[in-house]
Each structure stands twice: as C-alpha cells, then as structure tokens.
Amino acid sequence: MADGTAPEVEGAAAQAARIEAGRVLFAQPCTFLRGVVDLAGLPASGLPEVAFSGRSNVGKSSLVNALTGRNTLARTSNTPGRTQEINLFALGPDGRPRLMLADLPGHGFARAPKAKVDAWTRLVNAYLKGRPPLRRVLLLVDARHGLKSVDRTVMGLLDGAAVNYQVVLTKADKLGIKAVAEQQAATVAALREHVAAHPQVLVTSAQTGAGIPELRAALAEIAQPPAP
Numbered sequence: 001m002a003d004g005t006a007p008e009v010e011g012a013a014a015q016a017a018r019i020e021a022g023r024v025l026f027a028q029p030c031t032f033l034r035g036v037v038d039l040a041g042l043p044a045s046g047l048p049e050v051a052f053s054g055r056s057n058v059g060k061s062s063l064v065n066a067l068t069g070r071n072t073l074a075r076t077s078n079t080p081g082r083t084q085e086i087n088l089f090a091l092g093p094d095g096r097p098r099l100m101l102a103d104l105p106g107h108g109f110a111r112a113p114k115a116k117v118d119a120w121t122r123l124v125n126a127y128l129k130g131r132p133p134l135r136r137v138l139l140l141v142d143a144r145h146g147l148k149s150v151d152r153t154v155m156g157l158l159d160g161a162a163v164n165y166q167v168v169l170t171k172a173d174k175l176g177i178k179a180v181a182e183q184q185a186a187t188v189a190a191l192r193e194h195v196a197a198h199p200q201v202l203v204t205s206a207q208t209g210a211g212i213p214e215l216r217a218a219l220a221e222i223a224q225p226p227a228p
C-alpha cells in the first residue's frame, strides 16, 4: 500500500467503520408511520426505503425488532400470516429520518381465507415492482429450509423489474454452524444467475443477535447520510 498500511489492516478498519455506521443508524429512534392495504396508501417519500419480504413466519417482524433493538415495534407471532398490511417505519432523528423500513405481509401459506391471501400477494407484488424509493428488498429465507419456489417467483419478479435484492438467512440459531455455512454457500451459488441479486448472503438470528451488526451496516450504506 502507498501509505504503508497492510491490506488486511485496512480491510479490518473499513469493516469496523461500516459496522459503526450501522450501529449509529439503528441507535436512532424508529417510529411506526402507518400500515397500508393498497398502494394508494403509501406516502410519497423521497426517503430511501428497504423492504422485508419472505414467506409467512420466516421472521420478518422479528428481524425488524432485532435491528431496531425494540421487542415490540413490529408485531411477531406464531401464526403464519399475522402481518396483513405493509407496515412502514421511519428510522432516524425526529424530523430528519434517514431510512424507511417496510415490513411486508408474508408470501405463501397463511391461516387466512384464500381471497385475503391473494389480495396480500397482489399488493406485495405491485409494491415490489413499482415503488420508486425502494432501494433494496431483503428476501428473508429460513436457514433450515433454503430457497423455496415462492422465493424464486419473487426473485424472478425483482430481476424483471431490476429491483436490487439481498437474501438474508433467518433463524440460524436453529442449525449447527456447519449446516448454516452449507446453506449459505448453496444460496450464494443459486443467486449467480439472478441479475438483480446482491451477491452477499447474510446469516442472522433474531434470537441470538448473530448477523445483526452486519445487516445494520449493509442498510447504513443505503440510508441517507447523517446530518453533518
């Protein structure tokens, strides 16, 4: 290196700075804005937005809570299909939020009438394809199960709409370290042919906090920069 810094030292320093930026962002207040049942209910917003998407019960609401360090911000439950609207949260200092978080209804199985599930699916698909401030979709996948056909359908939709998405493996605490590493490698390989997929697959557990600092860091790169 021209400045004499060893590359691995520089890498570690850069990574520490990213983690710190994520910590600072998620130490800010996070406020529930509204739940919407149709696209017309979405606020016109210049704020960068990140969506939490995935099958019912994959752990979307739990991940929002783990990121924000608040146990009850997003409502979690054992009943698949609990989240029935797009729930929007503004993250950042009062009056100057930096990032919008959108917790989406789950794809696939839900203990609800088919007509309702079809309506949520239409809403989510329309949102994913046509929300201008949407910077990244986090596609949550249960580390035990890997990508399912409903995930591949969403990936195809996002590839087609050129919406950037990143796969996040959830509930890693339910698997051994070796099995998690295998699932991560298999998922990275499966993403290679997908044009809009972020190449990095993050491994998380809302229960133990594993992977949460890394995910915060990734989202800090999307958020509006802090006020000078």
Ligand SMILES: Nc1nc2c(ncn2[C@@H]2O[C@H](COP(=O)(O)OP(=O)(O)OP(=O)(O)O)[C@@H](O)[C@H]2O)c(=O)[nH]1
Pocket: 055, 056, 057, 058, 059, 060, 061, 062, 063, 075, 076, 077, 078, 079, 080, 081, 082, 083, 084, 104, 105, 106, 107, 170, 171, 172, 173, 174, 204, 205, 206, 207, 208
């Ligand atoms: N062991 C473990 N359980 C988890 C984790 N994340 C979520 N869960 C559990 O999984 C269940 C579903 O979690 P939610 O966060 O409600 O899932 P969701 O994807 O928001 O669910 P829907 O509203 O149906 O779309 C709850 O019983 C959570 O406690 C995790 O990291 N580890």
